[in-house]
């Protein structure tokens with residue numbers, strides 16, 4: 001064993017209390033890391049859909065006040081999960097450090113803290129709808145590993161700190177044998193204990209690093225599962241989407257593409273990790289107020305006559321001018337066909353759809369049975385199997401309703417029920433039971449706050465009022481009159497429309513606003529209201545500087 005280690009051990013021993021605290025904190029962080037890794041790796045093996053960290057994340061998402069969630073979605077958008085993981089990681093590191101220092105102060109105290117954190121993990125698992133004995137075991141393992149490592153590592157550090165030799169440090173330092181010894185410093189159990197701590201610390205660090213590599217490889221396996229998804233081929237639709245009519249697109253650089261590529265499609269959900277659902281084990285149950293409960297498997301679903309429709313999804317959390325809206329071509333089976341098999345009973349007025357991770361949405365039954373509204377059990381998005389984060393293998397798509405009351409991803413159950421008897425996920429958190437999409441319009445170009453050349457300027461964007469369609473879009477410069485924009489033909493009334501207008505801007509500051517009129521002739525609401533409880537209203541307005 002090298003002299004370097006011996007010197008390091010000496011440093012630990014001679015370190016004043018503050019740096020011993022630092023070593024204890026480091027040991028605590030490592031113990032926490034080892035616990036988390038043990039839990040995550042065992043969960044990846046035993047309960048792929050629920051790990052201790054994802055359980056804590058899910059519980060945080062569910063129990064956080066709605067305002068905090070709204071804030072996270074508004075602030076971080078699709079990065080809200082990454083933000084939450086970071087916060088949880090930092091919190092665990094801090095708790096680990098605290099456990100290390102506490103354990104150094106008093107044996108057992110830090111381990112108790114680690115155990116308490118483990119209990120929180122167990123509690124979080126208990127609140128998840130996917131909790132299983134395996135998920136419980138993973139959380140338990142995480143807690144036990146962290147507890148025992150804190151106890152073990154700090155035990156070594158404490159022994160070193162209270163060695164008889166240390167009481168007498170200056171004497172020891174004066175000893176010539178000590179100063180000149182080229183070999184291991186000192187002799188007997190004290191020196192061994194001293195080096196023992198560092199060895200244990202580096203050993204733990206190595207184990208944590210190895211665990212991280214193993215976890216990385218397992219992630220790779222999950223990626224392999226998604227390769228299976230890519231190998232899927234769907235039958236041709238019995239009823240393909242009608243071809244996109246001419247004149248749908250308005251030529252205006254910078255306007256949102258009519259069809260949103262999957263990679264750019266907004267993602268909003270409460271799922272902490274994307275549920276990975278094997279289509280071969282998937283089935284959908286129609287339950288509740290029906291004459292005939294029905295179960296349909298993946299193979300049975302694909303054997304139905306599938307239809308293809310363009311539908312624009314919108315999130316109720318979308319601010320005026322926001323980007324939580326996207327248009328895609330969906331392949332699926334009309335939900336009304338499935339419901340017809342189950343035969344809903346009289347009195348039912350709602351379908352509570354449930355996803356594998358327990359999320360629920362409450363959709364008016366008549367929106368799903370309406371022959372004029374193609375509500376789909378969708379399996380493909382823009383010609384690809386649903387991306388995992390957009391609900392693979394099956395999700396709901398209902399034209400005209402905000403996502404939170406209709407667009408359940410990873411769907412596994414349709415319970416026919418009543419609004420009086422059942423409450424969906426967001427309805428118990430301050431959002432409206434019903435969520436028809438409000439008429440809205442957005443300016444894509446010019447970008448807000450930019451400079452534009454004075455003269456004729458193209459203003460362009462999108463407008464939507466799903467299932468009612470858009471009949472007119474108007475723009476206004478400063479306090480001028482509303483003037484009509486060129487309106488694209490629209491793929492269907494269930495999708496958004498592009499629009500463009502040319503406005504003449506003299507040099508200086510200008511404010512440009514847009515508003516839309518829906519297919520029923522209703523003008524978009526001018527009142528400025530926030531997203532909660534049933535969707536934002538107001539006119540999208542931008543400021544530009546013409547030079």
Ligand SMILES: Nc1nc2c(c(=O)[nH]1)N[C@H]1C(S)=C(S)[C@@H](COP(=O)(O)O)O[C@H]1N2
Pocket residue numbers: 265266267268269270271313314315316355356357359389390391402403404406407408409410
């Ligand atoms: N399982 C599940 N499905 C869900 C949600 C969810 O949290 N969990 N969120 C809904 C909301 S609020 C919206 S706006 C849409 C968004 O769908 P997307 O992520 O594919 O754009 O999904 C809906 N479906």
Ligand SMILES: [Mo]
Pocket residue numbers: 268314315316317402403404
């Ligand atoms: Mo949403």
